[in-house]
Amino acid sequence: MTGTVCVRHARPADLPRVVELAAEHAAYEKAAPPVPDLAARLARLLFGPETPRLRCLVAELADGQLAGYASCSPEVSTWEGREYLHMDCLYLRAEHRGLGLGPLIMEAVAAEARSLGLNEVQWQTPVWNEGAIRFYDRLGTHAKEKLRYTWPVSV
Template sequence: MTDPAPRVRHARPADLPRVAELAAEHAAYEKATPPSPGLAARLDRLLFGPHPPRLRCLVAELPDGSLAGYATCAPELSTWDGVEYLHMDCLYLSAAHRGLGLGPLLMAAVEAEARTLGLAEVQWQTPTWNEGAIRFYDRLGAHAKQKLRYSLPVSPA
């Protein structure tokens, strides 16, 4: 009998502490500010709160039940095109689990989310220095668009 294959599934509330750990690893990998404390609780509200879910989270689960990575996405709007698309905010696999075929599984699950929502496109960004991710996305047939991403903190009123 062979071991079951890794799989991608929707996150459950019990997964959120590990998703928060993976998000902290992701931030460190991208040389970004780490998530502030309480990320798992904030994700819980976005994914499972009393309102329709704003965020979708897919997790790469290994045969032993541990989580090796995640992808998050949410519908967004394109004013120029006058349509919605699925914005993939994050796709991350822990260093030990890259190159094992989990990335394509996560991307296929994100594409399936877009289809389920009736959306014809997925968009995302990756740092220009992340050559491994760029090669991966190019192999999938994705097309890059050059833009700079800005962030403007908003002060409380």
């Protein structure tokens, strides 16, 4: 399968499909659906006039279908006084899991980190997502247990 897949940066024309994948991802993680104007928000973050804040990599099949995506952005570790690449999302459609696409996307994320001069990628996954945990463990990654909090604040 990997010979028929291209992992590349998302293009503006990909946004409707990326939004669909994000909605599938949210449903898979039992989260609220994405905001209605997600495509416009992502367009600003990915393709706005300033340096992109967000990067999105897509796995494109030979027929042009997007099988999954990963999104990431540089962040800062105060304790280490350095930047790292934070992978916010990694999602493959159910029918494309176990076919070798995950390692391809992860290598593309690692290449993105290297292109930015960053030597580490960090992310999180739900504790119940045993398939993802097995996948990440097979890659040789290291888990750190923490709780993630969200705190909505008014703007």
